[in-house]
Amino acid sequence: MPKRVDRTARQEEILAAAVKVFARKGFAASRIEDVAAEAGIAKGSVYLYFPSRDALLAGVFESYAAKSEPASADPGTGSALDRLDHLVRATVEMLAAHPDHARVLLDVWASNPPLDLADMYRRHRGAIADLLVEAAAAGELRTGIGAPHAAVIVGAIEGCLVQSLADPDVSLSELAEPILQVCVAGIRR
Amino acid sequence: MPKRVDRTARQEEILAAAVKVFARKGFAASRIEDVAAEAGIAKGSVYLYFPSRDALLAGVFESYAAKSEPASADPGTGSALDRLDHLVRATVEMLAAHPDHARVLLDVWASNPPLDLADMYRRHRGAIADLLVEAAAAGELRTGIGAPHAAVIVGAIEGCLVQSLADPDVSLSELAEPILQVCVAGIRR
Amino acid sequence: MPKRVDRTARQEEILAAAVKVFARKGFAASRIEDVAAEAGIAKGSVYLYFPSRDALLAGVFESYAAKSEPASADPGTGSALDRLDHLVRATVEMLAAHPDHARVLLDVWASNPPLDLADMYRRHRGAIADLLVEAAAAGELRTGIGAPHAAVIVGAIEGCLVQSLADPDVSLSELAEPILQVCVAGIRR
Amino acid sequence: MPKRVDRTARQEEILAAAVKVFARKGFAASRIEDVAAEAGIAKGSVYLYFPSRDALLAGVFESYAAKSEPASADPGTGSALDRLDHLVRATVEMLAAHPDHARVLLDVWASNPPLDLADMYRRHRGAIADLLVEAAAAGELRTGIGAPHAAVIVGAIEGCLVQSLADPDVSLSELAEPILQVCVAGIRR
DNA sequence: CATGAATGAGCTTTCATTCAT
DNA sequence: TATGAATGAAAGCTCATTCAT
Numbered sequence: 193m194p195k196r197v198d199r200t201a202r203q204e205e206i207l208a209a210a211v212k213v214f215a216r217k218g219f220a221a222s223r224i225e226d227v228a229a230e231a232g233i234a235k236g237s238v239y240l241y242f243p244s245r246d247a248l249l250a251g252v253f254e255s256y257a258a259k260s261e262p263a264s265a266d267p268g269t270g271s272a273l274d275r276l277d278h279l280v281r282a283t284v285e286m287l288a289a290h291p292d293h294a295r296v297l298l299d300v301w302a303s304n305p306p307l308d309l310a311d312m313y314r315r316h317r318g319a320i321a322d323l324l325v326e327a328a329a330a331g332e333l334r335t336g337i338g339a340p341h342a343a344v345i346v347g348a349i350e351g352c353l354v355q356s357l358a359d360p361d362v363s364l365s366e367l368a369e370p371i372l373q374v375c376v377a378g379i380r381r
Numbered sequence: 382m383p384k385r386v387d388r389t390a391r392q393e394e395i396l397a398a399a400v401k402v403f404a405r406k407g408f409a410a411s412r413i414e415d416v417a418a419e420a421g422i423a424k425g426s427v428y429l430y431f432p433s434r435d436a437l438l439a440g441v442f443e444s445y446a447a448k449s450e451p452a453s454a455d456p457g458t459g460s461a462l463d464r465l466d467h468l469v470r471a472t473v474e475m476l477a478a479h480p481d482h483a484r485v486l487l488d489v490w491a492s493n494p495p496l497d498l499a500d501m502y503r504r505h506r507g508a509i510a511d512l513l514v515e516a517a518a519a520g521e522l523r524t525g526i527g528a529p530h531a532a533v534i535v536g537a538i539e540g541c542l543v544q545s546l547a548d549p550d551v552s553l554s555e556l557a558e559p560i561l562q563v564c565v566a567g568i569r570r
Numbered sequence: 571m572p573k574r575v576d577r578t579a580r581q582e583e584i585l586a587a588a589v590k591v592f593a594r595k596g597f598a599a600s601r602i603e604d605v606a607a608e609a610g611i612a613k614g615s616v617y618l619y620f621p622s623r624d625a626l627l628a629g630v631f632e633s634y635a636a637k638s639e640p641a642s643a644d645p646g647t648g649s650a651l652d653r654l655d656h657l658v659r660a661t662v663e664m665l666a667a668h669p670d671h672a673r674v675l676l677d678v679w680a681s682n683p684p685l686d687l688a689d690m691y692r693r694h695r696g697a698i699a700d701l702l703v704e705a706a707a708a709g710e711l712r713t714g715i716g717a718p719h720a721a722v723i724v725g726a727i728e729g730c731l732v733q734s735l736a737d738p739d740v741s742l743s744e745l746a747e748p749i750l751q752v753c754v755a756g757i758r759r
Numbered sequence: 760m761p762k763r764v765d766r767t768a769r770q771e772e773i774l775a776a777a778v779k780v781f782a783r784k785g786f787a788a789s790r791i792e793d794v795a796a797e798a799g800i801a802k803g804s805v806y807l808y809f810p811s812r813d814a815l816l817a818g819v820f821e822s823y824a825a826k827s828e829p830a831s832a833d834p835g836t837g838s839a840l841d842r843l844d845h846l847v848r849a850t851v852e853m854l855a856a857h858p859d860h861a862r863v864l865l866d867v868w869a870s871n872p873p874l875d876l877a878d879m880y881r882r883h884r885g886a887i888a889d890l891l892v893e894a895a896a897a898g899e900l901r902t903g904i905g906a907p908h909a910a911v912i913v914g915a916i917e918g919c920l921v922q923s924l925a926d927p928d929v930s931l932s933e934l935a936e937p938i939l940q941v942c943v944a945g946i947r948r
Numbered sequence: 949c950a951t952g953a954a955t956g957a958g959c960t961t962t963c964a965t966t967c968a969t
Numbered sequence: 970t971a972t973g974a975a976t977g978a979a980a981g982c983t984c985a986t987t988c989a990t
Contacts, residue, residue: 202974217493218490218491219491220491220493221493224959224960224961225959225960233976234975234976235960235961236961236975236976236978237974239960239961239962240974244960245961298487298490298491301487302409302488302490302491303409304406304407304409304410306407309547310547310548310550313543334562334566336562337563340556340559341559341563343541343544343551343559344540344541344559344563344564346544347536347539347543348533348536348540350536350539351535351536351540352533352540354536354543355532355536358498358499359498359499359502366529367533367536371533373525373526373530373568374526374533374537374564374567374568375533375563375567377567378523378563378564413984413985414984422951423950423951424951424952424985425950425951425952425987425988426949426951426952428987433986434984434986596870596871597869598787598869598871601962601964602963602964603963603964611971613964613965613972613973614965614971615970615972617964617966618970622965623963623964623965676865676868676869677868677869679785679865679866679868679869680786680787680865680866680868680869682785682787682788684785687925688926688928691926691929692926695922712940712945714940715940718933718934718937719937719941721922721934721937722919722937722941723941724918725914725917725920725921725922725938726911726915726918726941726942727914728918728921728922729911729913729914729921730910730911731914732880732914732917732918732921733884733910733914733917736876736877737877737880737881738877739877740880745910745911748907748908748911749911751903751904751908752904752911752912752941752942752945753911753941753945756901756941756944756946757945790979790980791980791981792980800955801954801955802956802981803954803955803956803982803983803984804953804954806983811981811982812980812982
């Protein structure tokens with residue numbers, strides 16, 4: 193019989209506040225007190241849910257990683273390339289819909305201790321590589337295109353995200369089509 | 382002819398030391414004293430060349446931006462697409478040759494005050510967009526491919542760089558060909 | 571007959587828990603929550619019985635002072651020196667039997683605000699001084715021995731206790747005889 | 760060519776300030792800033808000489824232990840018991856002359872992590888035990904008196920010190936004679 | 949120019965205490 | 970009574986920056 197809100201709900205409130213604050217001023221310049229204020233609680237209360245400032249960043253990263261988990265959960269229909277198209281589109285849309293989370297991802301780079309970005313990218317590449325291999329087997333791809341190109345596709349998405357975060361004139365949503373034209377249509381036989 | 386090294390030379394020694402240190406432990410965890418030690422000088426002396434810790438990061442960023450300044454300075458020869466191929470290749474090689482600088486670029490994201498990443502990306506996109514427009518005019522591109530796709534190409538390079546920095550198993554050099562196959566060969570008519 | 575245990579009984583349960591915890595890690599490093607956990611109750615409940623953390627230490631000290639209250643309550647039989655022998659022996663045994671309380675006594679020194687150790691020592695010296703005066707009057711003591719030597723006897727006991735607490739190789743029980751030989755036999759005419 | 764004062768001198772200034780402050784309000788209630796203020800320097804400067812607050816207490820303890828190192832360094836002259844008399848007297852005088860250090864010793868008990876009091880007592884007992892054994896061999900002691908009684912003598916001194924610290928009415932200096940009468944004269948054959 | 953001791957603002961973290969349930 | 974989530978004052982420690990030498 194918890195007092196009012198259960199641990200998980202309160203934890204997520206704090207995480208949501210942290211995402212906002214970190215996105216606004218960067219993790220390095222964000223104080224625990226800023227997060228607490230944004231969440232409408234006292235500084236010390238943050239520590240009832242997260243053991244340290246770093247854990248807060250890790251928490252945000254995890255929630256991001258979960259969100260960005262390939263929407264490929266959806267087995268999809270159609271050819272492998274169609275499903276690749278769908279996966280890329282879904283990923284871009286997800287990222288465009290959560291710019292704050294995406295912005296914090298960049299802070300994760302500077303995190304100390306380092307958080308496991310490698311694993312996240314590995315999973316993304318894996319999901320795409322699987323589709324590429326399948327498409328190649330079905331003869332849908334140009335000669336010479338295969339699993340190694342997954343990194344390029346993941347990179348194109350990530351790189352466009354970065355540009356959109358750095359430059360308000362660049363819209364990630366509007367880059368969805370160009371990405372697909374280059375990364376999907378461009379590799380088709 | 383002052384003491385032994387002139388102001389500029391000493392400044393660059395310090396910048397070189399800063400790149401090494403920042404790349405090793407991240408900007409956030411790097412102290413002025415670490416940089417001074419790496420440069421073999423005293424902490425206070427750093428301030429004779431840089432007004433603040435942030436200025437040091439800015440200096441490193443500027444030297445990176447200069448390096449990454451499109452090798453397009455070289456007007457090059459051949460068709461626009463050939464020159465695009467050359468530009469992408471040169472950029473990837475430059476990045477692969479300076480992993481420390483590249484690593485620090487990510488810290489620039491977390492910098493406070495923010496440094497002008499937008500401008501750097503803008504210039505990269507501009508150089509590539511020019512070639513795309515020229516190639517399109519020459520009828521070398523598939524229909525629908527043009528300036529907006531410059532962001533995708535820049536992104537693919539940047540995104541592959543990020544993956545290679547995050548994951549020692551990913552080699553940027555080895556991604557050069559896949560990038561070209563997708564981003565250059567893939568847009569050819 | 572309230573709930574299950576009356577106020578006093580519950581207070582003493584908490585005090586017993588406090589002694590254990592304080593003896594284990596020292597007062598300075600002991601948190602109210604540690605004491606509550608040891609007592610099997612919630613943190614906040616401690617405050618229903620003690621107004622503050624300091625009051626907890628004071629409570630432990632008082633219970634110690636009460637215990638160490640000269641067993642001289644027993645008027646005893648035999649000569650004054652025999653009764654002194656008995657008193658010293660009883661005191662040492664009491665201390666040896668309650669090492670936790672004794673350990674906490676040392677924390678009382680570091681307490682802020684200070685607790686009245688002076689009074690406790692005064693009472694100990696008083697009880698012993700009375701016996702010394704009586705013994706002197708009966709001609710049982712060497713010339714020059716009297717009330718001022720009570721501090722030495724109290725000190726010898728206290729000092730041996732301290733050594734036994736500091737060093738597991740020193741056993742207070744085994745020091746009982748040496749103390750008596752020096753402090754009682756040694757002052758006999 | 761140090762700036763103005765050498766490390767060691769400055770370290771001792773800080774230690775001296777620490778002793779004063781700790782003696783005045785107890786270690787637990789003493790803040791680093793209090794010590795710095797007493798030493799006339801800034802808070803942060805303390806950390807140039809001591810790595811932590813605990814190290815400050817350890818430093819004070821060490822300087823105390825050094826001071827209290829048996830004045831027995833003096834091989835002395837006369838019988839073993841004469842030398843014991845001299846040693847006890849010198850020890851008491853040293854303690855009486857440095858009440859601040861002695862007061863801090865009690866805080867050392869509450870220290871976390873614990874400092875090695877056991878070793879200090881061991882050395883004191885050892886010095887005295889040596890004299891007792893020598894005196895026994897020379898037939899100067901009552902039957903049954905020997906090395907184990909060293910703990911009683913050390914304890915008597917320590918215990919008297921404690922009483923004098925707790926109670927301004929008790930003077931350690933004035934207890935020197937009673938201690939000698941009980942602990943030295945009392946064990947003589 | 950070079951140095952590195954000194955400074956002190958500022959941050960993270962802890963925990964005694966309170967109080968709504 | 971009992972609870973434990975919430976609070977916020979307090980303190981240890983770090984480190985960018987300054988400046989006397």
